[in-house]
Amino acid sequence: NAGVTQTPKFRILKIGQSMTLQCTQDMNHNYMYWYRQDPGMGLKLIYYSVGAGITDKGEVPNGYNVSRSTTEDFPLRLELAAPSQTSVYFCASSWIIGQGGYEQYFGPGTRLTVT
Amino acid sequence: AQSVTQLDSHVSVSEGTPVLLRCNYSSSYSPSLFWYVQHPNKGLQLLLKYTSAATLVKGINGFEAEFKKSETSFHLTKPSAHMSDAAEYFCVVSAANTGNQFYFGTGTSLTVIP
Secondary structure, three states: OEEEEEEEEEEEEEOOOOOOEEEEEEEOOOOOEEEOOOOOOOOOEEEEEEOOOOOEEEEOOOOOOEEEOOOOOEEEEOOOOOHHHHHEEEEEEEEOOHHHHOOEEOOOOEEEEEE | OOOEEEEEOOOEOOOOEEEEEEEEEOOOOEEEEEEEOOOOOOOOOEEEEOOOOOOOEEEEEEEEEEEEOOHHHOEEOOOOHHHOOOOOEEEEEEHHHOOOOEEEEEOOOEEEEE
């Protein structure tokens, strides 16, 4: 199992550009999440999904969009990049609560700089 | 509502001495609790988890944590610090009534002095 994979690892965007951060998991998890981590801070939830076709906003959704057309993939889209979106982005997946071992599994992260 | 408070933003210990990283939680439902570690420029790795079984939980690399409901705490300990333990540690709470959301503490940075 590859677990949770993210691409790209690094990216520099100009203000106003758009891009998609890719996330794929091969563990057949129902739940997937996108977080951002700013320097010296914990993780803040951007969006999450409880299954294919279902997504919901987290704590900091503004400026982002997501889709979940398959169980495996959960891309995050930035439409008009702003310097405030400079951050490290982590994708994660998990089982449904109540099933054994439902901790989150994290991808390696995407380091995004907007200048 | 769920929340986590990590009581120390930074902890410094000497190599070979005990480690204590403190975490208090708030949950309106039976919580599940986790500790994750993040080494510099790396992703998050699960250290251990509590999901309503034994209150003393053993994790990887010699870490353990004890769930104390009366104190709403889930402190992380290790008897003897190693240089490789230097990292950022996150306490996380989740519960069945949160829609499978996980709530992160702000992290504790552990420095190990040789």
